Amino acid sequence: MAPVEIRGLSKRFRHVRAVNDLSFDVEAGRVTGFLGPNGAGKSTTLRALLGLVRPTAGTATFGGRRYEELDRPSTQVGAVLEDASFHPGRTARNHLRVLAVTGDHPFERVETVLDTVGLTQAADRRVGGYSMGMRQRLGIAAALLGDPEVLILDEPTNGLDPPGIAWMRGMLREQATRGRAVLVSSHLLAEVAQSVDDVVVIAKGEMRAQGTLAQVLGGDEGLATAVRSQDDERLARALQGAGHTVQRDDDGLLVPGASPEQVGVVAGDAGVYLVGLAPKARSLEQAFMALTADAA
């Protein structure tokens, strides 16, 4: 049984269908990217998983149990939601102490997680004076307080500066390395691509693709081929004549769905000399755009 299982999950808000028949697993020791454009239903799915919204149909469970049914949930699931907020007048240390008391964790854990996220020096400052990045770190400290087996993060890189994003990537990887199941939602694909093992892509509340990063990177059309020649215009006409789609960029031509061998044969038949020929995986961005184009 996977640490996180979502089966046939649907959620409707009056006349709006936010999530429709969504099913996927999050495996232990892996970082799963949960991707989709704004309004795709990512946050609703995570909130249903965490018992904050009630599914219209389907289930979302941790080891077969709903979040509300977990004994001492903070020891099993740590979550940072997109709109995670803190009382502005309370210090970070006190905020974590309140959570520690709620979850029956010793205060030593507060100091440990403050150190983990690098907030020890600022722990006695009121959270109202924190930057967005510091708030994100505090949210992660709260999620780690119970040393949980599952981490759920909703848009964790929002508002982070480049060093903060790098820190977040490292933190996600470290948590997975320690055997935790990590589910991280994002619409910032470039950031997710560098830190996830598996990808689930949704749009308009529905599943569009899921699998390993490599599988989804390939997309439905498989690899593309980048090619440069002594006469790109002539080669482009030849490729189009052979039924291929050709995209032009500064470095030459990109032929989606064609292997280097196919491109080489067309070039040879057309008598065009090649100066560069290489397989090129579609970027996650391109795959994402293709999968969610109708949701934009």
Place this chain on the structure above:
Amino acid sequence: MTSLLRAELLKLRTTRTFAALVGAALALSLLVVVLTALLTDEFRGNDVRNLFLADFTGLFIMLLGVMGMAGEWRHKTITGTILAAPDRLRLLAAKMLSYAAAGAVLSLIVTLTIMLVGTIILSVRGFDTAAISDLVDVLWRNLLVAGLVGALGVGIGAVVRNQVVAIIAVLVLGFVLEPALFGLAPDVARFGPTQGAPAGIVDANPFGDSDDNTLLAPGVAVLVMFGWIGGFFAAAAARLRGGDLV
């Protein structure tokens, strides 16, 4: 439940609002008692006993209760709170109990302080002081009222959720509607949650003759307060259990 209670009490203690309102309750209560003890020339009947009913803890703990609960929505901390304690009814009950406990403790401190200061002033001025039995009688009534209105404040905050609206509603009810109702329809006003029933518990009408019999008997007044608290708990529970947190 114990953990939830401890967590809520820790929450309460770790904001400046708590310190400010506790200070205000103590200062206002002392001011009234000191001025009354210093400036009044004659104390008759229950005047000395009633002097020590000037414990303003009830008002402030009710406001703290409203802010403590409605503030969860204002500061958007309700999501984190429910993630930490997914059983929403236990959370609501813990919050009510913790504010009731805080109200009682705060009232204990304030009432003992005003009793000490008031008694010293009265003694120095040569007036009779209240008997120990009267002081004990006032003390438990003050504690009970503070505890009950603390819980009620949480219930109001949980139902209204908009902190500003909830605070204004409590102030208007306590300082405008219920006092006006005492003048217009005292038989109805005595069931009020902020003035009427609490006045019955302490057995002193703030808007009428101290010997009048319009007030509810203390036991009935306590039951009425439990009714108000239960009503708000039920309404808040229905909203909390049935609602999505989006």
